[in-house]
Amino acid sequence: MTCEEYEPETVCIFQNKSQDTLTIVVSNEYPDTLYPMDPEYIIYDLMPGDYKGIQVDYSDWYANGYVLQLFVYDASIPKLGAYLRKQHVEMAHYTLTKEDIRAMEGIVTYPPQPIKK
Amino acid sequence: MKRIILLTLLCQIAAIASAIRPLKYHRENYRLHDFGIAIGAYLPKAMENDLDGFVMQMRMRYLLDKDDYYGGGGVPGMTINGYYLYSLNDRISVGATIGWNGMSKYELERYDFYKNSDNVWKFKGQAQAKINARAFHLMPTVRYTWFYNSALSLYSKGSIGVYYRYMGFDYSEHGQMIHAPQEDILLAYQVTPLGIDFSDGPVRYFMELGYGAAGIFKIGISCRLHRKWQNK
Numbered sequence: 001m002t003c004e005e006y007e008p009e010t011v012c013i014f015q016n017k018s019q020d021t022l023t024i025v026v027s028n029e030y031p032d033t034l035y036p037m038d039p040e041y042i043i044y045d046l047m048p049g050d051y052k053g054i055q056v057d058y059s060d061w062y063a064n065g066y067v068l069q070l071f072v073y074d075a076s077i078p079k080l081g082a083y084l085r086k087q088h089v090e091m092a093h094y095t096l097t098k099e100d101i102r103a104m105e106g107i108v109t110y111p112p113q114p115i116k117k
Numbered sequence: 118m119k120r121i122i123l124l125t126l127l128c129q130i131a132a133i134a135s136a137i138r139p140l141k142y143h144r145e146n147y148r149l150h151d152f153g154i155a156i157g158a159y160l161p162k163a164m165e166n167d168l169d170g171f172v173m174q175m176r177m178r179y180l181l182d183k184d185d186y187y188g189g190g191g192v193p194g195m196t197i198n199g200y201y202l203y204s205l206n207d208r209i210s211v212g213a214t215i216g217w218n219g220m221s222k223y224e225l226e227r228y229d230f231y232k233n234s235d236n237v238w239k240f241k242g243q244a245q246a247k248i249n250a251r252a253f254h255l256m257p258t259v260r261y262t263w264f265y266n267s268a269l270s271l272y273s274k275g276s277i278g279v280y281y282r283y284m285g286f287d288y289s290e291h292g293q294m295i296h297a298p299q300e301d302i303l304l305a306y307q308v309t310p311l312g313i314d315f316s317d318g319p320v321r322y323f324m325e326l327g328y329g330a331a332g333i334f335k336i337g338i339s340c341r342l343h344r345k346w347q348n349k
Contacts, residue, residue: 037176038183078238079228081182089232 010053011061012096012106014046014070020091021075022046022110028060030067033095035084045075054108061098068101070094072110149204151212153323153339157196157332160218164330165194168250171284171299172223179288181225181246195219196332202260210260214276214307216331220250227290244290252282254305254330260312268317273310280305280330305330314339 016022024043027036043052060066072092073080084090092112101108103115176183198216205211225248229241256278264271280303288295307329314323319342325335 037173076238078230078240081227082176082180083227083229085180 008055008057009061011056011068012054012101012104012108013051014043014054015051015107015109016046016048017109018111019048021048022091023073023075023077023080024052024054025071025073025080026054026056027069027071028056030069030095033069033093035071035082035090036069037082037085039080042080066098068094068096070096070108149202149210150342151202151204151210151339152200153321153337154197154199155323155325155331155335155337157198157216157335158194159333160194160196160330161328161333164218164252165221167282168220168248168284171250171286172225172248175246175248175286175288176225179225179227179244179246179290181227181244184224184226194332196330198254198331198335200258202258207265208262210262212258212260214254214256214258214278214331216254218252218254218330220252222250223248242291244288246286246288249285249287250283252280254278254280256305256307256330258307268315270314272312272314274307274312274325274327275309276305276307276329276331278305279303307331309335319343 014024022043022045024046025036026040026042028040029036029038040056043054046052054068054070056066056068070093071084071090072094073084073090077089092110094108094112096104096108100115172183175181196216196218198214200212200214202210202212225246227244229244230238231241233239256276258274258276260272260274262270262272282301282303284299284301286295286297286299288297307327309325309327311327312323312325314321316322319340321339321341323335323337323339327333327335
């Protein structure tokens with residue numbers, strides 16, 4: 001029996017076009033659209049003008065109806081945790097299907113911009 | 118070459134067969150009291166999954182973050198069990214198995230903050246919770262010995278009984294305490310297709326391969342009290 005391992009793949013670039021330093025929480029828990037109970041991973045301190053690749057496991061990415069969720073917070077937020085499910089202090093919340101990411105040509109920006117379809 | 122291999126095999130089979138000394142059927146000979154203690158490894162995943170489900174339920178309800186830790190609750194996936202079997206005849210023994218399952222412990226926490234009028238984050242308080250799980254099983258057991266000689270026996274076993282599981286949830290938030298245990302009594306079983314028991318004497322060693330509440334692989338030590346040995 002073989003055990004298949006999936007390498008994370010960069011599926012889009014997150015670009016910080018604002019003047020704020022950001023923290024981005026990546027969630028694979030859709031259809032739960034609240035702050036994830038177990039965040040996929042967190043990108044800390046994304047400086048103004050900076051960008052970072054968002055990586056997703058192949059197994060998730062190729063699953064039917066995959067939706068990527070990104071929660072954007074001000075980097076000064078004292079602690080990220082499950083209690084943010086109630087607080088709703090995120091500066092932006094992205095719910096992106098594969099088609100959305102393709103339509104944005106793989107570049108997700110903050111502040112959010114309308115998707116051209 | 119083939120003939121040599123065949124002859125060697127036949128000689129070996131003959132040697133093993135000559136070593137087998139089947140006991141003559143006599144009720145007094147088979148009145149064996151067999152008791153032992155064993156350590157089992159690799160519990161069915163469903164047991165840990167149930168605990169994970171309970172942890173997730175509590176995390177969702179109280180908005181807690183999980184911080185796994187290993188405490189004095191035993192090694193997850195391990196079991197310690199003991200058994201007693203009474204031999205009805207040279208093949209069939211009946212009795213019971215009792216055991217304790219090692220399960221994970223979890224510590225959960227939440228740090229609360231708020232933004233004051235100057236738009237600055239301030240610490241509000243901390244909430245903490247601990248989940249401790251314990252599980253025991255008690256299963257009537259039947260063993261069928263399908264090969265034995267003075268030093269070795271091969272057998273199969275089957276057990277079915279009850280599985281008691283306690284999952285304790287202790288939560289404290291700003292001085293408020295909540296104790297919410299969850300207790301379940303579930304069906305427990307253990308199927309052991311192959312068991313090997315060896316040693317020439319009342320104290321014996323055994324290994325078992327099976328599936329169920331007592332683990333997939335078991336190793337232990339047993340004692341068989343026999344009228345013949347008792348009289349020695």
